[in-house]
Amino acid sequence: MLTIGQLADYTGVTVRAIRHYHQRGLLAEPARDASGYRRYDGRDVVELIRIKTLAEAGVPLARIQELLDAEPAEFSGAARQIDEALKQKIRELTQHRRKIAELTGGERLFLPAEIVDILGELRRMGVSERTVQIERDAWILMVALSPELIPEWVSTKRGALDDPEFRRIYVLGDQAYDWDPSDPRLAELADAMAAWAASSRPDTSPGETPASLAAAALMISHIVGSSPSWERMNELAAKRLRALKDPQRPPDSP
Amino acid sequence: MLTIGQLADYTGVTVRAIRHYHQRGLLAEPARDASGYRRYDGRDVVELIRIKTLAEAGVPLARIQELLDAEPAEFSGAARQIDEALKQKIRELTQHRRKIAELTGGERLFLPAEIVDILGELRRMGVSERTVQIERDAWILMVALSPELIPEWVSTKRGALDDPEFRRIYVLGDQAYDWDPSDPRLAELADAMAAWAASSRPDTSPGETPASLAAAALMISHIVGSSPSWERMNELAAKRLRALKDPQRPPDSP
DNA sequence: GCTTGACCTTGACCCTGCGTCAGGGTTGGA
DNA sequence: TCCAACCCTGACGCAGGGTCAAGGTCAAGC
Numbered sequence: 016m017l018t019i020g021q022l023a024d025y026t027g028v029t030v031r032a033i034r035h036y037h038q039r040g041l042l043a044e045p046a047r048d049a050s051g052y053r054r055y056d057g058r059d060v061v062e063l064i065r066i067k068t069l070a071e072a073g074v075p076l077a078r079i080q081e082l083l084d085a086e087p088a089e090f091s092g093a094a095r096q097i098d099e100a101l102k103q104k105i106r107e108l109t110q111h112r113r114k115i116a117e118l119t120g121g122e123r124l125f126l127p128a129e130i131v132d133i134l135g136e137l138r139r140m141g142v143s144e145r146t147v148q149i150e151r152d153a154w155i156l157m158v159a160l161s162p163e164l165i166p167e168w169v170s171t172k173r174g175a176l177d178d179p180e181f182r183r184i185y186v187l188g189d190q191a192y193d194w195d196p197s198d199p200r201l202a203e204l205a206d207a208m209a210a211w212a213a214s215s216r217p218d219t220s221p222g223e224t225p226a227s228l229a230a231a232a233l234m235i236s237h238i239v240g241s242s243p244s245w246e247r248m249n250e251l252a253a254k255r256l257r258a259l260k261d262p263q264r265p266p267d268s269p
Numbered sequence: 270m271l272t273i274g275q276l277a278d279y280t281g282v283t284v285r286a287i288r289h290y291h292q293r294g295l296l297a298e299p300a301r302d303a304s305g306y307r308r309y310d311g312r313d314v315v316e317l318i319r320i321k322t323l324a325e326a327g328v329p330l331a332r333i334q335e336l337l338d339a340e341p342a343e344f345s346g347a348a349r350q351i352d353e354a355l356k357q358k359i360r361e362l363t364q365h366r367r368k369i370a371e372l373t374g375g376e377r378l379f380l381p382a383e384i385v386d387i388l389g390e391l392r393r394m395g396v397s398e399r400t401v402q403i404e405r406d407a408w409i410l411m412v413a414l415s416p417e418l419i420p421e422w423v424s425t426k427r428g429a430l431d432d433p434e435f436r437r438i439y440v441l442g443d444q445a446y447d448w449d450p451s452d453p454r455l456a457e458l459a460d461a462m463a464a465w466a467a468s469s470r471p472d473t474s475p476g477e478t479p480a481s482l483a484a485a486a487l488m489i490s491h492i493v494g495s496s497p498s499w500e501r502m503n504e505l506a507a508k509r510l511r512a513l514k515d516p517q518r519p520p521d522s523p
Numbered sequence: 524g525c526t527t528g529a530c531c532t533t534g535a536c537c538c539t540g541c542g543t544c545a546g547g548g549t550t551g552g553a
Numbered sequence: 554t555c556c557a558a559c560c561c562t563g564a565c566g567c568a569g570g571g572t573c574a575a576g577g578t579c580a581a582g583c
Contacts (some may be wrong), residue, residue: 019532030531035570050578052531061409070364076568094369101366105359111326112355119345128435152311159271159279159314237310274559284560289541306560330540514529524583531578537571549560 016054026063034065041066041080072097073104129169130154133176140182146189153238180211188248196247203250212252213259270308280317287317295320295334307354326351327358383423384408387430394436398446400443438462443503450501459505465507467513 023030036042042062045055062083069079074097082093126134134154137147158165175181184207191204239249277284290296296317299309316337323333328351336347380388388408391401411422429435438461445458493503 020532029570031570034533039569050531052578057406059410061406064409068368070569072369073362098366098369101362102371105362108326108355108359108362111322112352114322115326115348115351115355118319118342118346152315155311155314156271159275218558272560283541285543286541288562293540304560306549324540526583527581529579530582532576534574536573539568541567542564543564545564547561548566550558552557553554 016048016056017060019053019055022055022059022063025060026067028063028067036063036066036076039076039080041076041083073101100159126151126154126158127165130158130165133169133172136176137185140186142186142189143192149238149241156237175215178211178215180207181215182207184211187233188245190243191244191248194244200245201244201248202251205248206255208248208252209255209259212256270310271314273307273309276309276314276317280314280321282317282321290317290320290330292328293334295330295337323351326355380405380408381419383427384419387423387426390430391439394440396440396443397446400446403492403495429469432465434461434465435469438465442499444498445498445502448498450497452498455498455502456505459502460509462502462506463509463513466510 019033022028023033035040036046042059045053045059048054065083066079069082070076074082078093078097082090085093102145126262134151136146137150154206157168175183184196187204188208191198191201194201235249239245271279273284273287276282277287287296289296296313299307299463301312302308319337320333324330328336337346339347388401388405391404392398411419430439438458441458442462445452445455448455493499
């Protein structure tokens with residue numbers, strides 16, 4: 016008869032695991048000898064090898080218990096299920112390999128392809144990586160907050176990028192990041208921005224709900240808040256835009 | 270800004286997992302609003318997706334922590350390692366699928382093919398499934414205890430099965446399982462067994478060590494112990510065999 | 524007969540990566 | 554004003570064991 020250590024050696028299962036299986040009721044407790052040691056026989060070896068095989072295949076211990084006293088018919092059904100689960104797992108791991116590969120390669124992982132394209136275009140325009148990152152974070156925020164508006168925002172942005180004047184303003188705005196908030200060029204830039212906004216954008220876009228406006232405001236504040244000169248520029252541009260839309264109004268009321 | 274629930278929805282990570290990552294220091298605790306709620310921004314989203322991607326790939330959280338503040342160079346090195354690990358894991362799961370497939374096919378899993386063949390031959394001889402199972406368990410025991418002796422045992426068994434007399438004895442022995450231990454036919458059968466053993470087997474096989482003898486004894490006790498009549502038969506046969514080998518000896522000394 | 528070292532016993536705590544209460548407070552819409 | 558749907562912290566639970574701790578046993582060598 017075998018002691019627990021011998022059984023462990025023969026089957027390649029650890030002593031601790033065998034006791035664990037006893038505790039879980041997976042493997043029947045064998046008879047003890049006079050000194051209280053467990054004594055195993057051939058049937059225990061067979062049973063333990065079955066358990067080990069299933070456990071190594073990733074079957075949870077609870078399931079193994081059911082399977083051990085299952086009829087061959089249910090057993091083979093269950094085996095098919097387990098096999099399906101393994102196949103699924105393999106598919107997932109393959110997916111993960113792909114994702115890990117993308118992780119080394121930038122934003123492709125976080126954003127839909129059209130937005131990645133837009134970011135690429137900004138880079139081609141000579142926009143600094145810093146500003147591209149700010150734009151990227153803003154998009155991520157948008158996608159999280161109002162995914163249903165993304166197609167519209169994307170097409171608006173694409174349209175704007177087709178306009179040479181917008182591109183000129185964007186590149187200049189990128190450079191303005193480091194300017195002093197009192198720099199006189201900011202007023203010029205703000206004027207150009209306001210003019211472009213007034214000429215290109217209809218006053219109301221379709222689908223603008225309070226929630227989407229809030230999202231837009233959040234996005235703008237995220238962008239604008241990253242540089243003091245941008246903050247100043249935004250103020251100036253907003254004032255200018257109000258003046259353009261409503262010429263009656265006194266120019267400096269807050 | 271995003272609440273924890275929005276962040277969870279967007280990234281596909283559970284709220285609980287996000288809090289767990291905070292606790293582990295994987296994801297920095299964001300600022301709280303007036304009511305104590307966590308408020309996240311775009312950078313948190315990016316960071317969380319990195320964490321998620323690595324975690325899903327099976328990277329331990331402790332390792333993820335190191336990776337997150339690693340330089341791009343070490344990171345891509347680590348990514349390659351992780352990819353290797355994933356490939357390895359896929360190989361393992363594929364192995365498990367094979368094992369599961371074999372498991373539905375009966376004993377193929379636990380035993381080498383030659384032994385499965387032997388069991389098949391016993392079935393073709395008309396031996397009962399019950400006895401085949403006992404024989405199978407005995408082989409499993411042998412494989413576990415003395416794998417190095419298996420080739421020899423297999424060839425011995427194959428040789429025996431080529432002998433019509435052995436086959437006759439084996440089939441009869443199978444039927445004897447249910448006999449009463451006092452059945453007179455047992456003595457006959459035991460005589461035949463002893464005669465066959467004396468005629469066919471050399472007294473010493475090569476490679477018989479104390480360990481292998483112990484294994485054989487364990488195996489025999491396993492087989493013989495499964496039926497009272499077999500136990501009786503074994504006794505009778507052993508006595509008869511001693512008589513055959515050493516005719517001088519008085520026939521009934523214990 | 525004594526020691527030594529390799530076994531065996533039970534019990535209890537540790538680990539990962541969260542899920543799932545419990546027992547609260549907050550927010551937003553009807 | 555109320556309710557559902559959020560949010561908060563804290564604590565326990567799960568698999569599948571690893572790893573002490575604090576002993577009892579066994580065989581060998583001296």
